[in-house]
Amino acid sequence: MGAQHSGRRLWSQRRFSAGAGAQPFSDTPLQSLPCGLISFFPESALPNIPALALASGPSLFIYRNRRPYFKFTLPKVPANPLEEDVWQSIRAAPTHESGQIDPQCVDDAWKLLREIRESSTGELTNRTLLFLSMDDEISRIEFVQKVKDQPLTREPAITCIAAIKRHSKDEESMDCLIVGSEEKIVYILSPPNFTIVEKFQLSSPIVFVSARGLFQGNYTIVVVCRDGSLYRLKENACERLVQLEVQPLGLLVFEQSAIVACMNHCIYCYDYQGYRRFSILMPAAIACIEAFAHPSKRYVGYLVALENRHVRIYNGNILVSCILADGIVKAVRFGTFAREESCLVMLMTSGGLLVKRLKRSTELVSGDSVLRPPKEQNIPIPVPKKTKIFMEQSNRERDQATDLYRLFQHGLTKLRIQALKGYMQLESRSADPSGSSASLPVKLDANLLGLGPLYRLELRLENIGTEPLSNLAVHLRHSSRDIVPRCRGFQLPLLVPGLAYQLETDLHTAARDDSGGSFPNLAVPAPKLTVVVHGRGPGGPLLCAEVDLGAMACTHPPT
Template identity: 35%
Template sequence: MQTSRDPQAEAIAEQKRNWLDAVYDPLAGADTVAQTIAVAALEGKEWDLFVATQWAPLREGGSREKGNNLTFRGKLKTYRGSRLLSETPLFNQATALCAFYPTSDRPPALAVASGPTVYIYSDSNPPANFVLSPIDLTPLEAEAWNIISASNGSDQVDKSLVEALAEALRELRDGGVVQLSPQSLSLLSLEDAEERAVFAIECVRKPLCVQFQLSSAVVFLSASGLLDTGYSIVAVCRDGSIYYLNSSSCKHIVQLEAHACGLITDHGGVVVGCIDGAVYSYSMEGRKRFKMTMSAPIISMDRFDYPAKGFHGYAVALKNKEFRVYVGKNLIFLICAEDIVTALKFGPYGREPAALIMILQGGGLSIKILKRTADFSAQNSLGGTPKEQEIPIPVPKKTKLYVEQTDRERDSSKEMYQTFIRDLFRLRLHGARDYATLFRHSLNPISSTENVKVKLEINILGLGPVFLIKILIRNIGVTVIPSLILNLVPDPKLHSVKKPIIKLYYIVPGVEYTREAHISCVDDLKTSAGKIDVIISEPESERPVIMARVVVPACRSF
C-alpha cells in the first residue's frame, strides 16, 4: 500500500541531510530588503555580510510622534562569522548594495546607492562618492518657480501662490512635452517621481559613461560583463516592462502580467517572480518559456549558483516560511525557515564556499552552511518525476490482427477522412436545426427578450391518474415585471388541466415564485405518456416570452 508523501517532513529531512545551522539571531536588528544586502571580501581574506538597515523617522529621544526635530536612524552593518564586526552610520536611506571589482588586479569594492549619490567602500580607504548630475529645469518650469520665489518674500507661504504653481506644473506634466524635476514631481505628490534612467558608472577614470532612458522607474536590475569589453543589463520597471540593455541597444523584452517582486537572469533568459504568486521565465527575445505557480505569495528571490559542482539555479522565498531552490521548473531543495524570509543571499561567507544567508521578518538573521556532500542530482529533486514513472509499461507485442488493421487504415485513409468530414457536417446541421427549432418556439428555460427576463423550472409529481405540476418562476432581470400570463396547454386526447390559465402580478427580481396545477388523465385505461406545453407571455403580446415542453409520465395502474 502506497502512502502519501508529506512535503513538510521531506523538507525537514532534506534540511538535516544537506544543511548545517551556523547562525540564528532573531534579535539581530537587520531589518532590510533584498536589494540592500551583499556579500564581499573587501580585505581579500574572508567574505563578510553587509546589511543596510532600513531607515525610520524618529524624534530626538526615540519617539515616533510627529514633530519638527526629526532625525533618521540607519546603519551599514558588517557581519563576520557569527558576530557583528562594525556599524557605519548612513547619511541617507540606502536603496541598493552591490559588490563589484573595479579592476582585475584589485580586491572587490562595495557600492551603496543612497539618493542621488553612490558611495564606494573599499579596503582601508575612505568611501568615494559619485553624485549624479541634477536634472536641468526647462524654461517653462523654471519660470513657474521664479514667479512664486519673487512673489513670496516672507516666511509665510501664500496658499493661492502654491495652488497657482501646482496648476502650472500640472499643465506641463499633462502636456507631456517636458520632463519635470523631482522637486516639481514631489510638489504634485506623484508616486513615480524618479527620473526613469539607468546609468553605468566607471569609478576609476570618469564618473559617468552610459545612460539609458526607460519608460518607468526601475525596481530591479541585473548586470553582468565588463563595461569596456561587453556588458548586459536587464531592468524591470515599475510598470511591468522588462528591458535588455547593452552597449549597442536598449530593447524592450516583454510586458509582465503582474508587478515584479524578484528578478534572476540565467543563461539566455530571465526568471521573474510576480505578486500574483507565479514565477515566469522568458527568453531574451520575449518568448515565454514557462509559468510556475507557487503555493504562497513570493517575498524574495536570488541566484543559487554553486560553481564547484556546476550547479546553477535560483531560490524563491515564500510567505509560508518556505525556501525553495529550483533549476528551471524542477524543485531541488525545500527548507522550512524559522520565520518569513524577507531577503536572502547565497554564496561564499567567511571561509565557507556555500552559505545561505536569510534576513527574517522582524530583523532576525539566519545563516546555514551547505554541506559539501549535498546532492544536486535531478533524480533526488523533490519536484521531479516519481519513481513509479521510471518503471516501463509492459506493452504487448504487435499481433497479426493489429498489423492487418493498420494496413487497412493506411490503404483507406482517404475514405476514412471523407466519412469523418461527412459525419461532422451532419452533426453540425442537426445541431443548427434543433437550435432554430428551440429559438422559433422559445423552448429555452431562460427567456432572452429585452424587457422580460424570466427563468423557468418545472417538475411533475405523482403516479397518476392525477398529477401535480409544480412551476418555479424567477425574475433574473433588474426591474419589476408588472404582469405575466401562464398558460398550460396539454394534449386534449390524454390530459386535462383544471385551471389552464394563471395570472402573475408584480414579479420582483431575485424572488422565486411557485405556482401549482393538477393534471388529470382523460381515460384511466390509457397509460401512454403525453406532453404538456408551459407558455409564459405578456398580456398584450402574441409571441410567448418563454416556453417549455414537459413530458407527463404514463399513468401507473395498480
C-alpha cells in the first residue's frame, strides 16, 4: 500500500492495468505472467513519490507518475558447457546439397541432450527443452535448421522481489531492490539506474526473500529456496541457517528472528543462529502471512490468513486478536491507505476487497505484557513479622513441650495399630495386596481418581497365567444409594496372558440430609464400592476388590 489512493490489478491474461479509483489510466501487455509487485522510493529528493516495480519473466518494469518509466532485464546466464558442445557439433555437421542438415546428426544430438538432462549435470536452456519435447523427426530437423545459427543463452526468470532502505530509515528515503531468480542468484539493484551492486549465488532457485536494516549499514536478508533451505545474506556473506522439512508458504524478517509459514499448517520462528524459538500449529491451512507494524504505537507483529476465513494477529507466539473475514483471504496488507494511517486490506479469492480501519484509540497489547505477572503481584502484603498468635504458640510449645510430644507419640502409635489391623484382615481373608488369586490367575488393580463428589474408577486386569481366559465379567456392587456409577458392569474380552486390559467408569457420590436433599457432607463416612470378577455362568465371585472413597483395599476371593 502506498500513500496514493489508487487501484492496480494483475490479470491472468498477461496484462498490467493501473487506475485511480474506478477509472483506469494505463493498460500494458506483458510477455509472461507477473510474479511480483512492490512499491518503493527510487530517489531521496523531496517530495518523493513512490514508484512501482513489476516483475515479469526476466524483466523488471518500473512505473512512475502513472506511466512506464524504466525497464531492467536480468543479465544472460551462460549455458551448460556440455549443452554448448552439442549445439556446436550441430552447427559443424555436414549438410546436403539442398542445405538441409544430416538427419543422423540431429538424432545423435537429441540423444546426447537427453542424457545430459537425465544426468542432472546442470540447467538446460529453453531451446534445448523444447527440442527434447519433440517426438517427430521431421519437426526436429526443421527446428534445428531454424535455430542452429542463433547464440545459445539461458534466459533468466525472476521469482520474487523485495525492497530494503539504502542509507536512511526514513519512510520516504531511497530504496534498493532485491530480486531472486530461477537461476539460484539473488541480485541487489540500486536506483535510479538500477545497476547490480551485489550478487549472491545459492544452492536452489529462490522462492521468498525478505530484508531488514540499511544496505549501506547493517542489514540482513533472509532467503528461502525451493529445496527448503533458509539462508541469511549479510555484507558479502552467505550463511545457511536451517533446512526446512516442509515447503514454505511465506517469509517475514524481524530484528532478532525470521518467521516462516509452511504447508503443514505451522508457523516456525528461527533466530539468526539457526535455532528454532517456537512453532505454532494453526487450525486450518495457511493462505498467506504479512507484517503488522504500527510505528506511532511502536508495535510490531504479524498477520496470518487461514483458509477458514480467519485472520490472526500474533506478537511472537502470543495470539493478540482474530478477525473473521467475509470469505477466504488470499492476500493481506496492513499500512497507510488514503488518509488513514492504519488500515487492513484483504483480498478474497472471490475477487472482493475488504478494508478494515484500526481505531486510533485502540490499545495494542504486546506479547511481553501478556507473559508478565500481574501488577498486583508486586504489591507487598502488610503482614507483621510477629503476631500475637505466633507469640502464644511459641509460649505454649515452650511450656507444654512434654505434653505435645506425648500427644504426637499417641497419634503415631494409633496410626501404626490401624495399619496392622488392616494388614491382618487381608491375611485372614487370604488376599495379597496385588489383588491376584490362586484359583483365577488374574491380577486386579482398582484406582480411584478425583476429590468428590465426582470420581473416576479405573480398573486394570492382567492374566498372569499361561492360558487365555474367557467368559468373564466385572460387576460393581454398592450397599449405599449415594453411589451412582455410570456403568454397573463390563463384559471382558478374551484375556491373553501377559497383556493388561484397562476399564474405566465415572461415579457420583452424595450424602443425604433429613429433608431428602442431596449435598456433600464431610462428616458422613465415605461409602464403599466392591468390584467383583465372576464367570458368565452360575457360580460365585472369583475375585473381589473393595474401594473406599478415600482409601482403597483389594481382597482375595471370598472363602
